[in-house]
Amino acid sequence: MADDRFDSIIVGAGPAGITAAKDLAAAGLSVVVLERGQYPGAKNVSGGILYRQPTELMSPGFEEDAPLERPIIEQRYLMLTEDAMLGGLFRSMAFANPPYNAYSVLRAEFDRWFASKAEEAGAEVYPEFTVTDLLWEDGRVAGVTTGEKDGELRAHVVVLADGANSLLAQRAGLHREWNPIDQALVAKELISLPAEKIEDRFALPAGMGAAYEIFGESTSGMLGYGFIYTNKASISIGTGALLHDLIDSGRNVNDMLDRFKKHPAIAPLLQGGETVEYSAHLIPEGGFKRMPQLFGDGVVVVGDAAGLVNPVNREGANLAMLSGNFAAQAIIEARARGDVSAASLSRYRELLDESIVLKDLYKIRNTTDFAHARPHLFNDYPKMMANAAGEYLKVDGVSKKEKQQKIISMFKSVPKKQLLNDAWGAFRSLT
Numbered sequence: 409m410a411d412d413r414f415d416s417i418i419v420g421a422g423p424a425g426i427t428a429a430k431d432l433a434a435a436g437l438s439v440v441v442l443e444r445g446q447y448p449g450a451k452n453v454s455g456g457i458l459y460r461q462p463t464e465l466m467s468p469g470f471e472e473d474a475p476l477e478r479p480i481i482e483q484r485y486l487m488l489t490e491d492a493m494l495g496g497l498f499r500s501m502a503f504a505n506p507p508y509n510a511y512s513v514l515r516a517e518f519d520r521w522f523a524s525k526a527e528e529a530g531a532e533v534y535p536e537f538t539v540t541d542l543l544w545e546d547g548r549v550a551g552v553t554t555g556e557k558d559g560e561l562r563a564h565v566v567v568l569a570d571g572a573n574s575l576l577a578q579r580a581g582l583h584r585e586w587n588p589i590d591q592a593l594v595a596k597e598l599i600s601l602p603a604e605k606i607e608d609r610f611a612l613p614a615g616m617g618a619a620y621e622i623f624g625e626s627t628s629g630m631l632g633y634g635f636i637y638t639n640k641a642s643i644s645i646g647t648g649a650l651l652h653d654l655i656d657s658g659r660n661v662n663d664m665l666d667r668f669k670k671h672p673a674i675a676p677l678l679q680g681g682e683t684v685e686y687s688a689h690l691i692p693e694g695g696f697k698r699m700p701q702l703f704g705d706g707v708v709v710v711g712d713a714a715g716l717v718n719p720v721n722r723e724g725a726n727l728a729m730l731s732g733n734f735a736a737q738a739i740i741e742a743r744a745r746g747d748v749s750a751a752s753l754s755r756y757r758e759l760l761d762e763s764i765v766l767k768d769l770y771k772i773r774n775t776t777d778f779a780h781a782r783p784h785l786f787n788d789y790p791k792m793m794a795n796a797a798g799e800y801l802k803v804d805g806v807s808k809k810e811k812q813q814k815i816i817s818m819f820k821s822v823p824k825k826q827l828l829n830d831a832w833g834a835f836r837s838l839t
């Protein structure tokens with residue numbers, strides 16, 4: 409039989425799929441990418457922090473011509489109660505000079521640019537093609553179909569880069585149905601604001617950016633967080649929580665985002681801005697313990713489809729790129745051996761295991777379970793700390809000694825065993 413197969417078909421033109429496509433094409437393999445959006449990035453709703461170092465590894469010199477928004481020089485971690493906000497910030501002038509640590513990006517623009525790099529390397533990228541199912545031959549994945557006449561394409565290896573809640577990974581038998589505890593649902597808006605207003609409100613030097621992550625009231629106390637990232641002339645704002653908790657509490661993310669935007673500590677940052685984009689999306693947060701099988705005969709799973717997201721450190725796009733790169737390496741080696749069986753493609757998992765991707769996900773493997781089992785972390789503690797700070801800062805004729813005692817008694821209202829248990833549990837789950 410004449411071999412009319414591509415070396416690889418990639419489903420999804422996000423950072424995982426495009427990195428795999430670029431690397432495979434650069435190695436001289438025939439690659440086609442099918443993307444359901446109107447263009448790569450059209451369906452993406454990422455908050456938009458992109459780390460420089462991994463992106464530079466995947467696309468050397470990207471800062472010269474990639475559409476980037478602002479280098480991030482400040483990170484804030486904040487806690488919100490109904491009427492207060494408190495927290496910590498890190499601003500570094502080292503982050504304000506090249507080489508930058510991270511940029512805000514608009515993924516609709518970045519992904520489109522990134523896909524053009526894969527095309528330059530020789531990959532064929534076809535938007536507006538939705539893969540509906542896999543093709544099988546002799547018990548192995550042998551291609552994909554769009555469900556239409558002439559919609560069948562064959563390949564030696566299919567790369568599933570179709571993002572969170574991958575239906576195709578299930579079709580490939582690599583994953584059971586995704587569980588609501590494994591996914592966060594996030595609503596996000598892009599709000600346009602003039603650059604000078606952004607710089608004034610966030611106290612930023614011209615052209616520089618900030619990233620805020622905000623816990624507590626931003627998610628109605630559920631496990632998750634709100635975020636605000638500054639772009640050149642817009643703000644990305646969003647909030648989300650585990651799907652399981654949203655379903656359980658009957659809350660929806662749209663209302664949660666509206667409440668977050670109206671909070672008296674947040675609203676002034678957005679005032680006068682105009683919402684130019686709204687979207688909602690899943691983030692796989694099941695982590696190391698709930699990853700699917702990552703390879704099979706003629707198939708590998710990368711990026712969000714494989715659950716490769718680090719929610720603690722807000723890393724998804726970089727892990728997606730790295731996984732695409734490792735998948736490409738494994739496929740190149742497998743094609744050179746003429747063996748694309750699961751055993752041969754298991755090299756992909758080996759490369760991931762040796763990398764920061766799985767080392768980091770392994771390190772935080774218990775964090776979600778730890779935090780989910782303790783709803784008071786994002787409910788009671790922010791309120792207690794805000795009350796303590798309010799008491800401490802208020803000048804009201806009460807002596808400092810009395811204030812100190814009041815604050816101590818606030819903390820004493822929490823059983824000592826619980827405090828120790830939470831502190832120890834947090835330490836254990838993060839180290």
Ligand SMILES: Cc1cc2nc3c(=O)[nH]c(=O)nc-3n(C[C@H](O)[C@H](O)[C@H](O)COP(=O)(O)OP(=O)(O)OC[C@H]3O[C@@H](n4cnc5c(N)ncnc54)[C@H](O)[C@@H]3O)c2cc1C
Pocket residue numbers: 419420421422423424425442443444445448449450451452453454455456457458537538539540569570571572594595596646689690691710711712713717722723724725726728
């Ligand atoms: C609100 C939000 C904020 C985030 N913020 C950050 C952040 O600040 N920093 C960070 O690093 N990560 C962030 N992430 C995570 C990050 O967006 C993902 O980890 C990353 O995009 C994963 O890349 P991917 O290529 O695996 O999947 P995606 O980027 O989701 O790409 C998958 C692609 O597959 C396409 N597709 C899906 N099904 C099909 C099909 N059947 N046929 C054809 N095409 C298909 C989709 O249209 C999409 O283009 C955020 C995510 C969300 C939702």
